[in-house]
Amino acid sequence: xxxxxxxxxxxxxxxxxxxxxxxxxxxxxxxxxxxxxxxxxxxxxxxxxxxxxxxxxxxxxxxxxxxxxxxxxxxxxxxxxxxxxxxxxxxxxxxxxxxxxxxxxxxxxxxxxxxxxxxxxxxxxxxxxxxxxxxxxxxxxxxxxxxxxxxxxxxxxxxxxxxxxxxxxxxxxxxxxxxxxxxxxxxxxxxxxxxxxxxxxxxxxxxxxxxxxxxxxxxxxxxxxxxxxxxxxxxxxxxxxxxxxxxxxxxxxxxxxxxxxxxxxxxxxxxxxxxxxxxxxxxxxxxxxxxxxxxxxxxxxxxxxxxxxxxxxxxxxxxxxxxxxxxxxxxxxxxxxxxxxxxxxxxxxxxxxxxxxxxxxxxxxxxxxxxxxxxxxxxxxxxxxxxxxxxxxxxxxxxxxxxxxxxxxxxxxxxxxxxxxxxxxxxxxxxxxxxxxxxxxxxxxxxxxxxxxxxxxxxxxxxxxx
Amino acid sequence: xxxxxxxxxxxxxxxxxxxxxxxxxxxxxxxxxxxxxxxxxxxxxxxxxxxxxxxxxxxxxxxxxxxxxxxxxxxxxxxxxxxxxxxxxxxxxxxxxxxxxxxxxxxxxxxxxxxxxxxxxxxxxxxxxxxxxxxxxxxxxxxxxxxxxxxxxxxxxxxxxxxxxxxxxxxxxxxxxxxxxxxxxxxxxxxxxxxxxxxxxxxxxxxxxxxxxxxxxxxxxxxxxxxxxxxxxxxxxxxxxxxxxxxxxxxxxxxxxxxxxxxxxxxxxxxxxxxxxxxxxxxxxxxxxxxxxxxxxxxxxxxxxxxxxxxxxxxxxxxxxxxxxxxxxxxxxxxxxxxxxxxxxxxxxxxxxxxxxxxxxxxxxxxxxxxxxxxxxxxxxxxxxxxxxxxxxxxxxxxxxxxxxxxxxxxxxxxxxxxxxxxxxxxxxxxxxxxxxxxxxxxxxxxxxxxxxxxxxxxxxxxxxx
Numbered sequence: 001x002x003x004x005x006x007x008x009x010x011x012x013x014x015x016x017x018x019x020x021x022x023x024x025x026x027x028x029x030x031x032x033x034x035x036x037x038x039x040x041x042x043x044x045x046x047x048x049x050x051x052x053x054x055x056x057x058x059x060x061x062x063x064x065x066x067x068x069x070x071x072x073x074x075x076x077x078x079x080x081x082x083x084x085x086x087x088x089x090x091x092x093x094x095x096x097x098x099x100x101x102x103x104x105x106x107x108x109x110x111x112x113x114x115x116x117x118x119x120x121x122x123x124x125x126x127x128x129x130x131x132x133x134x135x136x137x138x139x140x141x142x143x144x145x146x147x148x149x150x151x152x153x154x155x156x157x158x159x160x161x162x163x164x165x166x167x168x169x170x171x172x173x174x175x176x177x178x179x180x181x182x183x184x185x186x187x188x189x190x191x192x193x194x195x196x197x198x199x200x201x202x203x204x205x206x207x208x209x210x211x212x213x214x215x216x217x218x219x220x221x222x223x224x225x226x227x228x229x230x231x232x233x234x235x236x237x238x239x240x241x242x243x244x245x246x247x248x249x250x251x252x253x254x255x256x257x258x259x260x261x262x263x264x265x266x267x268x269x270x271x272x273x274x275x276x277x278x279x280x281x282x283x284x285x286x287x288x289x290x291x292x293x294x295x296x297x298x299x300x301x302x303x304x305x306x307x308x309x310x311x312x313x314x315x316x317x318x319x320x321x322x323x324x325x326x327x328x329x330x331x332x333x334x335x336x337x338x339x340x341x342x343x344x345x346x347x348x349x350x351x352x353x354x355x356x357x358x359x360x361x362x363x364x365x366x367x368x369x370x371x372x373x374x375x376x377x378x379x380x381x382x383x384x385x386x387x388x389x390x391x392x393x394x395x396x397x398x399x400x401x402x403x404x405x406x407x408x409x410x411x412x413x414x415x416x417x418x419x420x421x422x423x424x425x426x427x428x429x430x431x432x433x434x435x436x437x438x439x440x441x442x443x444x445x446x447x448x449x450x451x452x453x454x455x456x457x458x459x460x461x462x463x464x465x466x
Numbered sequence: 467x468x469x470x471x472x473x474x475x476x477x478x479x480x481x482x483x484x485x486x487x488x489x490x491x492x493x494x495x496x497x498x499x500x501x502x503x504x505x506x507x508x509x510x511x512x513x514x515x516x517x518x519x520x521x522x523x524x525x526x527x528x529x530x531x532x533x534x535x536x537x538x539x540x541x542x543x544x545x546x547x548x549x550x551x552x553x554x555x556x557x558x559x560x561x562x563x564x565x566x567x568x569x570x571x572x573x574x575x576x577x578x579x580x581x582x583x584x585x586x587x588x589x590x591x592x593x594x595x596x597x598x599x600x601x602x603x604x605x606x607x608x609x610x611x612x613x614x615x616x617x618x619x620x621x622x623x624x625x626x627x628x629x630x631x632x633x634x635x636x637x638x639x640x641x642x643x644x645x646x647x648x649x650x651x652x653x654x655x656x657x658x659x660x661x662x663x664x665x666x667x668x669x670x671x672x673x674x675x676x677x678x679x680x681x682x683x684x685x686x687x688x689x690x691x692x693x694x695x696x697x698x699x700x701x702x703x704x705x706x707x708x709x710x711x712x713x714x715x716x717x718x719x720x721x722x723x724x725x726x727x728x729x730x731x732x733x734x735x736x737x738x739x740x741x742x743x744x745x746x747x748x749x750x751x752x753x754x755x756x757x758x759x760x761x762x763x764x765x766x767x768x769x770x771x772x773x774x775x776x777x778x779x780x781x782x783x784x785x786x787x788x789x790x791x792x793x794x795x796x797x798x799x800x801x802x803x804x805x806x807x808x809x810x811x812x813x814x815x816x817x818x819x820x821x822x823x824x825x826x827x828x829x830x831x832x833x834x835x836x837x838x839x840x841x842x843x844x845x846x847x848x849x850x851x852x853x854x855x856x857x858x859x860x861x862x863x864x865x866x867x868x869x870x871x872x873x874x875x876x877x878x879x880x881x882x883x884x885x886x887x888x889x890x891x892x893x894x895x896x897x898x899x900x901x902x903x904x905x906x907x908x909x910x911x912x913x914x915x916x917x918x919x920x921x922x923x924x925x926x927x928x929x930x931x932x
Contacts, residue, residue: 110727
């Protein structure tokens with residue numbers, strides 16, 4: 001069964017890898033289709049406005065490197081701050097209007113070129129480009145139209161969150177245009193983004209390929225005595241060298257006990273012989289990220305105890321792959337990992353009861369999430385899987401002494417602790433996560449990260465050959 | 467004259483390089499001295515409160531890598547969000563109190579270890595550590611004391627800026643404690659940070675050494691046909707590999723015409739034979755950054771036109787170094803670069819009058835700024851230079867066609883344009899900046915970035931030998 005699925009995955013992967021490079025204008029056509037799809041779901045009088053992301057302060061007068069808002073980029077491919085998109089489905093001549101900063105020679109000599117109108121059109125495929133200076137006057141006119149409804153994209157800040165530019169603008173607009181209807185178009189955008197376009201699918205494979213190469217570079221850099229940050233340096237070098245922005249999420253490079261922290265980001269520890277290294281890392285390439293985790297022995301060879309845990313996690317992932325098919329839900333995929341891991345933990349003596357929630361002591365997170373422009377991408381998890389959806393399968397087991405110490409002091413827990421403590425000592429500080437990124441296509445499941453060694457045998461062979 | 471200064475710089479550099487590594491506890495002693503120096507300038511009833519930096523959103527649920535607030539780190543060396551420092555000079559038993567997050571096993575399993583009180587004490591040298599949960603009650607008591615004055619650190623947001631945590635708290639405190647006096651301690655902190663401690667001086671040299679190695683790696687990676695991001699990858703790899711956070715400011719890697727943009731950060735262009743590459747980059751190591759720029763020919767050999775500009779910028783920097791001594795001001799250092807560059811531009815036919823501001827068409831920025839925890843570090847530029855001050859000397863010339871096109875259309879400008887246009891064509895798209903980082907010590911000026919080739923001859927020799 002497993003072998004059969006593997007064969008299918010390989011075949012589909014070859015098809016994807018053989019895809020021709022993007023032709024000129026393909027992205028622009030795709031963007032036009034994305035905008036059209038959104039507009040088909042709006043009323044003719046609706047006015048949907050999206051703002052670019054704010055710049056973020058790193059310290060004093062230095063900003064972090066700019067990262068565009070995902071929804072804005074999804075409809076424009078414009079990677080510049082202080083930009084606004086307006087969609088007006090009822091306007092036949094210019095249903096999309098892009099507002100960008102005015103030319104400013106002094107500012108551009110300091111901070112870099114600003115897109116001209118022609119360049120913004122070429123990049124986004126949007127013919128109507130104006131400067132942001134004209135945005136207020138434009139909206140004054142647009143919002144005064146009969147039946148006008150202002151639509152913005154959230155997500156809604158909720159009662160305690162900081163209102164975004166969109167919500168601040170909506171509030172102000174409603175103060176000035178009495179009776180103006182407001183709407184939140186977040187769900188429209190999220191539903192659209194959940195199904196990847198052919199263009200996005202190809203970029204996702206390219207992004208996964210860069211990340212896969214990076215993981216292999218990390219495996220080459222790991223050895224007893226090396227520092228976690230050296231492995232991180234090797235990984236992120238591959239991102240940058242291939243023109244990726246950098247990471248799709250901060251790299252997790254955790255050795256020894258650090259492997260049992262899910263999002264360990266410090267990377268300041270020196271690795272020791274006999275330890276595992278858990279690396280969870282992926283590039284941000286053309287505004288698409290996948291999500292890949294590998295766990296491998298620093299010295300190249302798993303100990304028997306490490307192997308016990310590793311093979312169980314691998315089995316959970318492999319069986320879950322067979323469930324990841326059209327019509328099923330991500331919850332079904334996760335449930336399969338739970339089923340396998342429960343049985344395995346029971347066998348290893350790390351739980352005493354496979355019917356309840358004891359397994360949660362060691363398997364502490366969900367096995368799946370959507371991927372795309374965001375590493376935890378938007379999407380409705382109640383929907384059955386269908387072609388174009390992309391997600392991870394990432395079971396993990398993390399044996400921490402402290403997990404027992406922190407259990408509520410009930411009689412049942414005391415009994416549990418007494419029985420599993422010896423096995424916890426045996427497997428102590430072993431953290432294993434195996435995470436691959438997948439795309440469901442019309443012909444089956446594609447493992448985008450198939451190029452990184454994954455089985456214990458493949459990992460050991462790779463480490464030996466480096 | 468120049469040779470003489472060079473000899474001195476080399477000698478002092480050797481002394482610094484021979485410095486022994488930090489002994490255990492040295493940082494903690496230094497931090498205690500920093501806090502004591504600040505407290506000596508406060509009244510006994512003053513209560514100085516500093517907050518850690520906020521976390522910054524990258525996208526959706528992913529944050530940028532955390533960067534501590536410089537002032538907070540300067541007094542604590544605590545690199546953790548949700549932390550607060552209180553200094554109470556009149557309290558003999560505990561004049562410094564540090565508030566940190568409570569232990570939280572679940573959160574720590576997800577996001578990493580939180581400092582225990584003992585660890586926070588070991589790192590900061592502050593004996594009194596409480597959890598942030600007790601901060602409000604603590605302040606309720608402290609602010610109720612007679613003559614209490616609440617001091618916070620800005621900089622002040624001004625009438626249009628967003629109030630920081632400090633200003634928000636101060637406003638709220640004044641609402642609740644009628645008659646509470648408030649004060650801004652920003653100047654105290656900035657004045658202290660302007661004079662580097664012995665510990666900071668040594669870390670600054672280490673930081674400069676990493677950045678210097680990175681620049682040389684970038685020079686090795688540059689060649690006709692290479693992409694700017696490949697050079698950036700090589701540079702930042704050296705940062706990470708040496709345990710630096712990453713950059714002290716986003717890397718500027720600009721080839722050909724991009725070298726004429728001061729803060730070009732995109733790094734997406736392919737380099738061509740015969741072009742210059744301008745690289746302005748430095749690591750952020752132990753919360754200290756320097757600032758280094760080198761400009762070099764992609765193919766290893768300057769053209770005669772490139773050399774004309776390069777040697778002029780170098781001459782301006784060298785002569786400015788002789789002015790960078792105790793008692794002078796940074797403005798004097800800048801003035802010297804202006805004097806040299808004016809004469810040089812006149813000789814090259816790029817200006818027609820060396821008495822006025824024509825040079826500003828091509829030399830568009832200041833030659834100096836303070837360095838330290840921030841790349842544009844805090845400090846009062848009216849103060850005469852004294853030992854412990856650290857700064858850059860970075861003249862630059864940027865020949866852009868558009869600079870002429872954007873001049874106001876006056877008769878004088880038309881005449882100027884007509885006369886210099888042919889020379890602008892000759893030097894078009896040449897951008898050169900040479901920037902070194904300096905520390906003024908008791909024995910003279912130390913060029914922290916002396917390990918990166920700088921003269922045209924040294925640059926060409928290095929490029930040939932790679």
